[in-house]
Structures are given as C-alpha cells and as structure tokens.
Amino acid sequence: MTQTRYVFVSTEDDRHLVKGGIGTYLGLLTRVLARRGHPVDWVTQSPTANSFSEAEGGVSRRYLCRSPSESRARFGDRLARCVESIVSASRAADPDAPIFVEAPDWEGTLADSFESWAASEQVLRITRTHTPLVLCLGNNRLEATNENLEQIDRERRQMTNSDLLSSPTRYTLGATLKFALGGEAPCGTVVVPNCVDAARFRPDFSTEGVALERLRELTGVSLSADRCRLFVVGSLEHRKGVGVLQRAIPALFDLSPELELCWLGHNLSDTGSQVSANAKLTKEAFYNPIPQRFRDRVHLCGFVDHDVLPEIYPAADLFIFCYLSDNFPGALTEVGLSARPMVTLMRGGIPEIVTREGRPLTLGINAASESEIASQLVDAVRTFLLNRESAEALAAELNSHLRERFGEEEIVDQMQQAYRSAHEKKCASLRGEAS
Structure with a gap:
C-alpha cells in the first residue's frame, strides 16, 4: 500500500x-x-x-x-x-x-x-x-x-x-x-x-530545591525557598499580559512581603532585534511603570532553553497566564502537565484546554479591561494564598485531563x-x- x-x-x-x-x-x-x-x-x-x-x-x-x-x-x-x-x-x-x-x-x-x-x-x-x-x-x-x-x-x-x-x-x-x-x-x-508533550513534562521530573538551583545557574536569579514565587512564561509582549502584570504588581505585593515575580521568556533587551512581527518589549519598558520599591522583587529572566523548563517549573508556587487571546499556548499545557497551580485568564483558546465538564481546572478569571483583569488577578492570588491545597488539587485534575484529552x-x-x-x-x- x-x-x-x-x-x-x-x-x-x-x-x-x-x-x-x-x-x-x-x-x-x-x-x-x-x-x-x-x-x-x-x-x-x-x-x-x-x-x-x-x-x-x-x-x-x-x-x-x-x-x-x-x-x-x-x-x-x-x-x-x-x-x-x-x-x-x-x-x-x-x-x-x-x-x-x-x-x-x-x-x-x-x-x-x-x-x-x-x-x-x-x-x-x-x-x-x-x-x-x-x-x-x-x-x-x-x-x-x-x-x-x-x-x-x-x-x-x-x-x-x-x-x-x-x-x-x-x-x-x-x-x-x-x-x-x-x-x-x-x-x-x-x-x-x-x-502535548506528556512524556517530558511530569510532576516528578524535578524538585523545588533542584529547580531553584537550576534557575540560578541558568539566569543568575536567586530565589529563596522561603518566599512565595509567582511565575509567568512567555515572551515579554503586550498580548502575553504585560499590561495586566504592570497594573497588578503593586496590589499583588501588598498582599504579602514574601511574594516575588519571575518572568521567563524572550525580551528585546536580550534578543537585540525583533525576531518576528510580534514586537517584544525591553526590560526598561517593562519596569518603567512599576514603582521603584517593588522592582527588586520582579525578575525578568529572559529566554530559558525549552529542554530545561521541566527542571525549572517546580521552582514556582503559582503560575500566571494572563494571555489576552492566545490560541493553544504550549507553555500553559506544559505547566499543567507538571501539575503546577495556575491562574488563567479565560480568553482565546484557553477555556477549551482547561475546562472539563463545564468546570475550569485552574483559578480562572475574566474581565473586559486590563485594569479589571489585574484586579481579578490579585483576588485569585489572594485565594491561592489562603487555600493552596485547593489550587493544588485543581492542578492535579488538570494534569490528568491534559494527558487523557491531548x-x-x-x-x-x-x-x-x-x-x-x-x-x-x-x-x-x-x-x-x-x-
């Protein structure tokens, strides 16, 4: 044949x-x-x-x-x-x-x-x-x-x-x-x-301690195991939620002095030139609207090789995906396969990925404007801080769902x-x- x-x-x-x-x-x-x-x-x-x-x-x-x-x-x-x-x-x-x-x-x-x-x-x-x-x-x-x-x-x-x-x-x-x-x-x-890459991204791929050390080796960013670490994955672009995070950071950090934010992804300061039509921001452009007193708790780590991401993901306590209209974001599925808790903006194709039987398997948020989304993001992080066990249970459900469905x-x-x-x-x- x-x-x-x-x-x-x-x-x-x-x-x-x-x-x-x-x-x-x-x-x-x-x-x-x-x-x-x-x-x-x-x-x-x-x-x-x-x-x-x-x-x-x-x-x-x-x-x-x-x-x-x-x-x-x-x-x-x-x-x-x-x-x-x-x-x-x-x-x-x-x-x-x-x-x-x-x-x-x-x-x-x-x-x-x-x-x-x-x-x-x-x-x-x-x-x-x-x-x-x-x-x-x-x-x-x-x-x-x-x-x-x-x-x-x-x-x-x-x-x-x-x-x-x-x-x-x-x-x-x-x-x-x-x-x-x-x-x-x-x-x-x-x-x-x-x-989805279910074989490579697994909950047991790495541990928190190993992940924090690998992050330090690869990016120079040293995060404390005693802090609550929020991670964003994606290029530093407006469509990936830059405006949302810039608005949310002051209120987020007021929730707890132990919160830190780590962003993994390409930015213009590292690449030196735009690699496609989707324009990336410089580090300076991202930091400018953020009050000076919070900047030492925001870490722009730049691009990290895809092969080592499974080792790094356990360094995060909570992932934030405030993508404005993404289709089928691979980073989101990989974090889900790693069974890490996440907040997701329920826009674009994301609801089709993280919803089972009409129920989101993440801390889902949705609003019309970036300022409203930022406010809901702060509320979702507060919910996570008050009840981590519930968010971790959702993450385990999402992990199973992704493996069965995709x-x-x-x-x-x-x-x-x-x-x-x-x-x-x-x-x-x-x-x-x-x-």
Whole structure:
C-alpha cells in the first residue's frame, strides 16, 4: 500500500530553534507519523548561519539559514521553493502517493505554492491556523507597517488557496474566519487540538530545591525557598499580559512581603532585534511603570532553553497566564502537565484546554479591561494564598485531563482522519463527482 507523504513547513522546530508551542506540536506529530510508516519532511529555519539537513526516526529535516538582513517575505520564498522541490520529487517518484502539505497561517509562506497545486489530486493543501497576524495587531499593539500588511495579505492568500483550514481551537478558527477571511470559509474546516508533550513534562521530573538551583545557574536569579514565587512564561509582549502584570504588581505585593515575580521568556533587551512581527518589549519598558520599591522583587529572566523548563517549573508556587487571546499556548499545557497551580485568564483558546465538564481546572478569571483583569488577578492570588491545597488539587485534575484529552496518538488519529476525508473530497470535486 502506498503511504501518504507528509510535508510540514515552519520557522521553528523542537530541537534547535524553539520559539513557542508550534515547534513542540510539530515535533510530536512528525514522530508519530514516522512511527506509523509515513515518509515525513519538515522544512524549517536554521539556528545557525548555515543550512543543513538531518534525519531522525524517519523524519527528514531541512534547515534553511536566514541572514539578519533578509525580510520575512524573502526568507518565506526560499522556504517555499524548498517545499516545492520536495513535492516535485515525491510526485515524480510515486505519482499515486498522496502528499499532504501543512503550513501555518503565520507569514503565509506557501500562498503561491498552494495556488499552483489547486488542480492536483495528489497534493492536499492544509493551512494550520495558529494565530494570523491580523489577530495580533490590536492585542500586541502592532503598527500597520507595509511589511505587516504584506504579511497579512500573504496569510489571507494562503488560506484562500487551501483545501482545508485546520485549527487547534474553535476560538481561533472562528476569529480567523471573522477577521482574516471576511466571515466565510474558503474551504473545509476542522478543529484538531495540538498534542502535548506528556512524556517530558511530569510532576516528578524535578524538585523545588533542584529547580531553584537550576534557575540560578541558568539566569543568575536567586530565589529563596522561603518566599512565595509567582511565575509567568512567555515572551515579554503586550498580548502575553504585560499590561495586566504592570497594573497588578503593586496590589499583588501588598498582599504579602514574601511574594516575588519571575518572568521567563524572550525580551528585546536580550534578543537585540525583533525576531518576528510580534514586537517584544525591553526590560526598561517593562519596569518603567512599576514603582521603584517593588522592582527588586520582579525578575525578568529572559529566554530559558525549552529542554530545561521541566527542571525549572517546580521552582514556582503559582503560575500566571494572563494571555489576552492566545490560541493553544504550549507553555500553559506544559505547566499543567507538571501539575503546577495556575491562574488563567479565560480568553482565546484557553477555556477549551482547561475546562472539563463545564468546570475550569485552574483559578480562572475574566474581565473586559486590563485594569479589571489585574484586579481579578490579585483576588485569585489572594485565594491561592489562603487555600493552596485547593489550587493544588485543581492542578492535579488538570494534569490528568491534559494527558487523557491531548495525548499524541489520539490527536494524530483525529488529524489523519480529517486530512484523509478532505483529500477524498478534493479528489471527488476535481473529478466532478458528488462528495
């Protein structure tokens, strides 16, 4: 039997260039597909100034270098040419083997490639709607620059030229249709959640003492085991709740002199330049609105390599996720798999992840404005301080829920069924058959 070939493209991976949850999702996905006997190709950005290839467990990875002066569009064109060469070689080698090509909406890398494969029964064109740029403009206070407007147009064209829009959450699918596509789906749609890294992120991976020491070694930040440690994970961006935390910090620290806040994630002071359209803040810009007397209790640790996060998470007493409209945040699921208590802003795709039978398995908050969210955050932290056992029980429930609901084998089953069905419909349509 001819096996379907899967081809993926991204600007990050799960080994060398981890920027967020997409790399982890694709890493888990590609390994499962390869174990099932499918040829898998993954085209992504190189972490160095050189391009190179690797093969591991049936997954062929091609890493393309990007020069600092290269625009998003130009680099995207090179990624697209690489994907096109893979597809052309595969079609020539086996004209009967289906080829499923999945690209994220972000940057619209395969907009033109997808248009060229419109009449091909062999090629299924899938756009994975993580978070199109148009959804980030307001929440991340981005400017409508020519480069950003061109990216929005490429993303729209790629989605319009797709055979299937696949989204991790109902929220992101609905928002994409409404704000990026004028309210109408140009093709079939499906919601298939991301799979989660249940093997690596476990409650027993590390201990508090080891975690505090590893944090000190890696970031230079020394936290006391006697303090109550609040952690935020995510790039230093407005959409990750920067404004909420800036407003909340004075009232939070007034709750107890033992509270400290630690933020793990990229900031502009460390990176030196913006790595994507989603602009990051400098450390100075974050600290400026915070009263001087509280600043020594706020620690911006910068980016920490994804591989060591399981060792560090037990250093936190409570995690705070005040993401304004995230889709399927990988950091949240990894903290949940580590069974750490958390406060979550119930927006975006987060309710679809942390809710079971209508009940949130976190300290959930929700409000309209950043000031109101900040006030609710303070109340949630106060609740945690008064009853840690209840928050820890919720964390244990969430841990079980994530493992049962988002395991990689179950999610890949859902994905393959949806993609096969979309391919059958495309073939029937091209042949003029009733679907």
